[in-house]
Each structure stands twice: as structure tokens, then as C-alpha cells.
Amino acid sequence: MERDIDRVLIDRNAIAQRVNELAAEIADELAAEADADAATPLEVTLVPILTGSFMFVADLMRCLPMRMQIHMMSITSYPGRSTASRGASVVAGLTRLPESLAGLHVLLIDDILDSGQTLQLATQTLRDRNPASLRTCVLLRKQREDAMHTPVDYVAFDIPDEFVVGYGLDFDDYYRNLPDIVTLKREVVEA
Numbered sequence: 001m002e003r004d005i006d007r008v009l010i011d012r013n014a015i016a017q018r019v020n021e022l023a024a025e026i027a028d029e030l031a032a033e034a035d036a037d038a039a040t041p042l043e044v045t046l047v048p049i050l051t052g053s054f055m056f057v058a059d060l061m062r063c064l065p066m067r068m069q070i071h072m073m074s075i076t077s078y079p080g081r082s083t084a085s086r087g088a089s090v091v092a093g094l095t096r097l098p099e100s101l102a103g104l105h106v107l108l109i110d111d112i113l114d115s116g117q118t119l120q121l122a123t124q125t126l127r128d129r130n131p132a133s134l135r136t137c138v139l140l141r142k143q144r145e146d147a148m149h150t151p152v153d154y155v156a157f158d159i160p161d162e163f164v165v166g167y168g169l170d171f172d173d174y175y176r177n178l179p180d181i182v183t184l185k186r187e188v189v190e191a
């Protein structure tokens, strides 16, 4: 696995530090909202997009010191060895959302914002369930036009427009367990 890596873009220490910072920012904003409406105790509903966000969410949620629920959503658009979007679709069997999100403050979390199709589909699916508020958060955003023009509230890192793996992100379902965000050698992706 190590020998397939071309270069490390973001190492595990930088990820850990930034995840902590981002969690503090999110917690402050949620607390300010709860203060503004004293009748509402501070509580958030996390909606991670499977599969790629699992590691990010596991780290982020442990830095968020408030009551929370978590409801998973699965969306796929890069099946198998794809490195370009084939169009986002919800995987119904792996998505467990309440019929209504009324009264809930929702934080949608994904690992990467690339073409923007996944975030747009997820956002619309959640809006249809009428949450009290909806915030969006991604670990990585690619510096390409589609991504930069997709509305998102929190971004941990802007990265170059290259295919990356590690820290939950896969190629052909492998490499998710790499602790750093890396690029792969060209011969691995093109084999």
C-alpha cells in the first residue's frame, strides 16, 4: 500500500489539528444559535455521507461537546475505479433518515467536495425533510470551478484538483485506512 503513494498532501497531524479547530468553530456557532433561542437546549443532528466521511466524522464528533444524534446517508457517484463522477444517487438500503427533521439542527458532513453533485443531492434530500437549520461541512474541497461554486458552510482544507485517497477516501474501495491524505502513483490509477 505504501509503495502506491505518490505524495502526501496533508499529513495526520495537520488533519488532527484542523479537525479540532473546525469543531471549535462549529460548536461556537451552534452555541450562539442556542443562546439566541433560550428555549432550545444545544443539540445537533449529524448526517454523515457514507462511506468516505466515516473517519472524519469519528474524529469530528468527539470534538463536539454537545448532545447529538447521528443518522447515516449513503450516496455513491464514483463506483469501483472511477476517478470522475458518474452522477450521484442515494443508496436507499444504507440510508436511515427520519421522515421529518422538523425542529432539528442538522450538520451534513462529507469527506470531499469535487463536482458538487453529492452535496447538492444530500442538501436537497435533507431540506425536503424541513430541518430547523442545515449546515454543511466537508474535510476537503477541490480547487475547481464546480466545487468552489457549490455553497458549503465549513471547509477544513482546499486542495489541488487531483484524485486523493486516505483518511476514509478510497480508490476501488482500497486505501481508506491510510492515515494521511495522499495521491497515488499514476501507474496505480491507470493500471
Ligand SMILES: O=P(O)(O)OC[C@H]1O[C@H](OP(=O)(O)OP(=O)(O)O)[C@H](O)[C@@H]1O
Pocket: 049, 050, 051, 052, 053, 075, 076, 077, 078, 079, 085, 088, 110, 111, 112, 113, 114, 115, 116, 117, 118, 119, 170
Ligand atoms: O462532489 P462529488 O463529485 O459528488 O464527489 C464527492 C463524493 O465522492 C465520494 O463518494 P463516492 O461516490 O466515491 O462514494 P464513497 O463515499 O462510498 O467512496 C466522496 O465520498 C463524496 O461523497
Ligand SMILES: Nc1nc2[nH]cnc2c(=O)[nH]1
Pocket: 078, 112, 113, 114, 115, 162, 163, 164, 165, 169, 170, 171
Ligand atoms: N477517493 C476520492 N473520492 C473522490 N470523490 C470525488 N473526488 C474524489 C477524490 O479525489 N478521491
